[in-house]
Amino acid sequence: MEPDAAPELETEPEVPGRPARGGPVAMALGVLKTARPRQWVKNVLVFAAPFFVLAKTDDVAGVLLDAVIAFVAFSLVASSVYLINDAIDVEADRAHPTKRRRPIAAGIVPVKVAYVAAVVFFAAGIGVGFLASGLLVIVLAVYEAVQLAYCFGLKHQPVVDLAIVGSGFLMRSIAGGVAANIALSQWFLLVTAFGSLFMVAGKRYAEVMLFERTGAKIRSSLKKYSASYLRFVWAISSAILIMSYCLWAFELRNTAGGSVWPVISMIPFVVAVLRYAVDVDGGNAGEPEEIALRDRVLQVLGALWIGTLVISFYL
CATH class of the missing domain: 1.10.357.140 (UbiA prenyltransferase)
Structure with missing residues (x-):
């Protein structure tokens, strides 16, 4: 869980013994x-x-x-x-x-x-x-x-x-x-687990890269990581993520009545992971939601992936 900065509030720090400001x-x-x-x-x-x-x-x-x-x-x-x-x-x-x-x-x-x-x-x-x-x-x-x-x-x-x-x-x-x-499904759990680790390691990597480039202040725990180690973690995570999803897609094909669309869904999914990895490698994955909102190609790939799954199960 990564606490995000709250909106800026023009107030002074609380003084011990003083009532909270603003009522x-x-x-x-x-x-x-x-x-x-x-x-x-x-x-x-x-x-x-x-x-x-x-x-x-x-x-x-x-x-x-x-x-x-x-x-x-x-x-x-x-x-x-x-x-x-x-x-x-x-x-x-x-x-x-x-x-x-x-x-x-x-x-x-x-x-x-x-x-x-x-x-x-x-x-x-x-x-x-x-x-x-x-x-x-x-x-x-x-x-x-x-x-x-x-x-x-x-x-x-x-x-x-x-x-x-x-x-x-x-x-x-x-x-x-x-x-x-x-x-x-075991594959569903593996995809979720390693997808999460992939994004978390990518975010940490982006923070370390920012520190190395600009000297910006980072959390103390990050000082114990090297950029090469975090690259190692997100590379392994992405590999297991892709493998797990592909195996899950073949399982979904059986549950979807033999439809070929779950297998087709592997294409936009894998390309999307590799596209996201470009941002990670560039040290620009500090906030995953910002990448998703900024990268139009990633948005299209996500829409295609969801579309193939909707066709698989609902059309």
């Missing part, structure tokens, strides 16, 4: 900003597993409802982690030129309020999760535990931090499956 309304808005609602887009991964079964189930509404519940529950639980992360890093953020404007570091949201809000978000997420499945609640609890371990120290451990950040995306995919009681 209750500003505090509530600060809690909301720290909850990172724009990051909830990551949770669309919960719809990945349901996508492949909607065409074969008689309970479309039920599957979609369970997926929506998983999306809401995961969003709430993830927000609780963002709140705790910023509360833990408050002193370091106050010394940072831009992070000092985050609501907690700026004194808009007191640290104690952040912790209370985190508990509320987590409890709400667990409560929503129970509406779908007890297994979903277990996934949410494991996600929270792993991410808290990351916040409280594992983010400073090389390799472990890569695995934990990548596992967040994997758990989102698993959450959608368990919420709707869908059997998850």
Whole structure:
């Protein structure tokens, strides 16, 4: 889980013993900003597993409802982690030129309020999760535990931090499956796992390259990585990702009634991975969502890939 900088707030750091600046309304808005609602887009991964079964189930509404519940529950639980992360890093953020404007570091949201809000978000997420499945609640609890371990120290451990950040995306995919009681393919899990690791390693590589080129300040854990090691990680990840997807595509061909479209989907998928690797190799993969929004060719390849899967299962 990678906390993103909140919108800039022209406020001064909180002084111990002084009430939060701006009053209750500003505090509530600060809690909301720290909850990172724009990051909830990551949770669309919960719809990945349901996508492949909607065409074969008689309970479309039920599957979609369970997926929506998983999306809401995961969003709430993830927000609780963002709140705790910023509360833990408050002193370091106050010394940072831009992070000092985050609501907690700026004194808009007191640290104690952040912790209370985190508990509320987590409890709400667990409560929503129970509406779908007890297994979903277990996934949410494991996600929270792993991410808290990351916040409280594992983010400073090389390799472990890569695995934990990548596992967040994997758990989102698993959450959608368990919420709707869908059997998850081993290839689906491998594609999600190594796709996540590929993007995380690429992001770290971009940050290291930026440091080497400009001397820009980077997180302390990155100083333990070399650019060549991160290239090694994302190269292996991309190779396993492509291999796993190709094997999964042949499995999908059988489940799609022998349609050739799942096999055809390998073409835009592989080309898209290689296209994304160009950005990684150039040290421009700092934010995957920015690459997706900026690279028109990558957008076309993504649309073609999704189109082949839609044809496979729904046409």
